[in-house]
Amino acid sequence: MPADLAVIGLGPYGLPLAKAAVAAGIATLGYRTGPEAASLSPAELRRMLSGGFRHATSPAELGRVRTAVICAPTPPGADGGLDLSQVEAAARTLAAHLRPHTTVILESPVPPGTTENVLRPLLEEGSGMAAGRDFHLAYSPSRIDPGNRDFTPANTPKVIGGLTSACTESAAAFYGRLTDKVVRARGPREAETVQVLETNFRHVNIALVNEMAVLCHDLGVDLWDVIRCAETKPFGFQAFRPGPGVGGHAVPQDLTAHAGRTLRMVELAQQVNSQMPQYVVQRAAALLNEHGKSARGARILLLGVTYKPDLADQQSTPAEEVAVRLMRLGASLSYHDPHIPSWNVLDRPVPRADSLYEAAADADLTILLQQHRRYDLQGLSVKAQLLLDTRGATPTGAAHRL
Structure with missing residues (x-):
């Protein structure tokens, strides 16, 4: 069966997208960008395979799909920013096989400007085509909460920011097959910055409650009772809880390495959480x-x-x-x-x-x-x-x- 979608990168961002696409009846091709850890049980893998999922055996297969979503990991780099090398490698691989009218979407966490300033030139140079004219290009922040049974791809709104309005609508048409609601951003930079804000919101608020944990212990105050009472406020408060540190794949960004700007609150939050x-x-x-x-x-x-x-x-x-x-x-x-x-x-x-x-x-x-x-x-x-x-x-x- 020919694939309709290629998911490039089968790690923490790509694998959930591939599962959601297969569940929605979309024939999906998976392409690995590195040694991504498999997190599928044998039963889950069997269900995906029977639903139309298969692994790519050659990069050439990427040129036979209508939509390609890059979900390569972007771990912390040596300069304190995000390492985009796997995104760049995925772009070069895709560009060599890109066909006209394909919709290319980036979902990896990246600094604002990456879709236009990094991904677009690589795709255009490698394919000989122009983004926004010969193929569609957009960014959509990944909104994956592993293990959360209440919020799935189907009921989690998807933000889309395309290079042109036609790019946005093409990406929106794809995600409309997966989710109940699509939210259109003004452009790729706005969509990329949504991801930055959402990630930093989590880290900053965890840092606040972690500091409260230390303070309350010193004061002899039961923080957990404080949180229990505070979360009854129906407006202006969202409960976060302390812990031994912050893990996960979402890396807080202060944008210093990429934009020369320091988000002081994020920098402080990283210090507290670490x-x-x-x-x-x-x-x-x-x-x-x-x-x-x-x-x-x-x-x-x-x-x-x-x-x-x-x-x-x-x-x-x-x-x-x-x-x-x-x-x-x-x-x-x-x-x-x-x-x-x-x-x-x-x-x-x-x-x-x-x-x-x-x-x-x-x-x-x-x-x-x-x-x-x-x-x-x-x-x-x-x-x-x-x-x-x-x-x-x-x-x-x-x-x-x-």
């Missing part, structure tokens, strides 16, 4: 001290080492830095995570606890880093000698909270 693993370790050492134990030689069990609950994704998980800092204090670590069968830190395997309750009972301190649904936190709070809850998930009074 200090949270260290704060967790300080709290852990203080708790052990209060109970007559030293961090050196203490048996510490880490619960949940992924960046998000109920997923196997470890991208930028704060658990790694927490583990490194505890190791440097001389602690003896073990971990438990139902989604991670093995875990290495500093190139050394961390022992995995087979029996969760026995491990918690044996450990001098248990630290909840991620709240997986499979954890019976009431039971754990009874079994653990000491329990530090960095997610506020345990019943009130059952553990020491962040």
Whole structure:
């Protein structure tokens, strides 16, 4: 069956798009841009294959689709900005096989101006065609929330910004097959900046509540009760909750490396959030001290080492830095995570606890880093000698909270 859509990049942005397209009945071709981690179960893969998904065996197949969406990863670069090398490589590969009237959409997180100043020249030079005349070009920020069962691609509005109005309408026609609502931005730069704002909004608000967690602990105030009460306000407030750090694929952008502009609030938020693993370790050492134990030689069990609950994704998980800092204090670590069968830190395997309750009972301190649904936190709070809850998930009074 000929494919209608090519998804270029099958990582955290491309794979959900491919799944949504197949679910909508769109024959989809997947093209890998690098060693993207597969996060499909065998059953999910079978469903996708039976629904019209297949992997590209040659770059030439990219020239046989009506729509191509670039979802290559853009990890942090050495200059503090985003590394666009995989986006550029994907553009060159696509350009060599691009046909007239194809709609090309970029979904990777990028600085404003990338679609016009980076992607467009590469596509035009490699294809010999002009964007906006011979093929359509647009940007649409990826709005993926892994594991969220309430918001799916079908009920999450899609923002579109095209190089021309015709480009916008062509991209909108494609996304209209996937989602209930399409929102048209004035252009690619506006659409790109939507992604910057949405990502930074998350990081800044997490930083605020992380600072509140430290302040409230110093004041002897129950932050979790404060949040519970504050979120009853029906306007002007959105509840965020603290944690051991911020993980995930969405990288906060202060735009310094690309636009010569510093978003001071974002820069400050990055500093606050990056200090949270260290704060967790300080709290852990203080708790052990209060109970007559030293961090050196203490048996510490880490619960949940992924960046998000109920997923196997470890991208930028704060658990790694927490583990490194505890190791440097001389602690003896073990971990438990139902989604991670093995875990290495500093190139050394961390022992995995087979029996969760026995491990918690044996450990001098248990630290909840991620709240997986499979954890019976009431039971754990009874079994653990000491329990530090960095997610506020345990019943009130059952553990020491962040």
